[in-house]
Amino acid sequence: MSIKNTLKSNIKIAMQEKKTEELSVLRMVMAAVLNKEKEKRSKLNKEGEEESKLDEMSELKDEEILDVISSEAKKEKIQLNNTKKVVVRT
Numbered sequence: 001m002s003i004k005n006t007l008k009s010n011i012k013i014a015m016q017e018k019k020t021e022e023l024s025v026l027r028m029v030m031a032a033v034l035n036k037e038k039e040k041r042s043k044l045n046k047e048g049e050e051e052s053k054l055d056e057m058s059e060l061k062d063e064e065i066l067d068v069i070s071s072e073a074k075k076e077k078i079q080l081n082n083t084k085k086v087v088v089r090t
Contacts, residue, residue, distance in 0.1 A: 003065045004033060032072050033065055 001009075007030050014023035041058035049057060060068070 003062045004060070007033070029069055029072055032068050033060060036060060036064070036068050 007026060011023065011026045011030065014026055037058050037060055040060070041054050044054055044057055045051075
């Protein structure tokens with residue numbers, strides 16, 4: 001099972017079990033993955049790839065999805081640190 005399919009499955013489970021925080025994080029990650037796929041599709045389209053192959057070619061591989069997840073985790077960590085700095089100042 002691909003990471004993307006695992007994410008989709010975990011989103012369904014979190015919805016059924018009403019785990020709101022987990023669901024929020026999973027949705028954020030899935031949105032980041034979908035945005036990266038759209039970005040890749042746009043780039044491929046500009047390069048002149050065939051329309052019929054764009055869907056398949058723009059799907060992220062598991063390694064690329066892991067990169068997106070890592071990037072999102074770094075962003076959240078930075079935002080958390082910035083929030084802590086603001087709270088400490090007040």
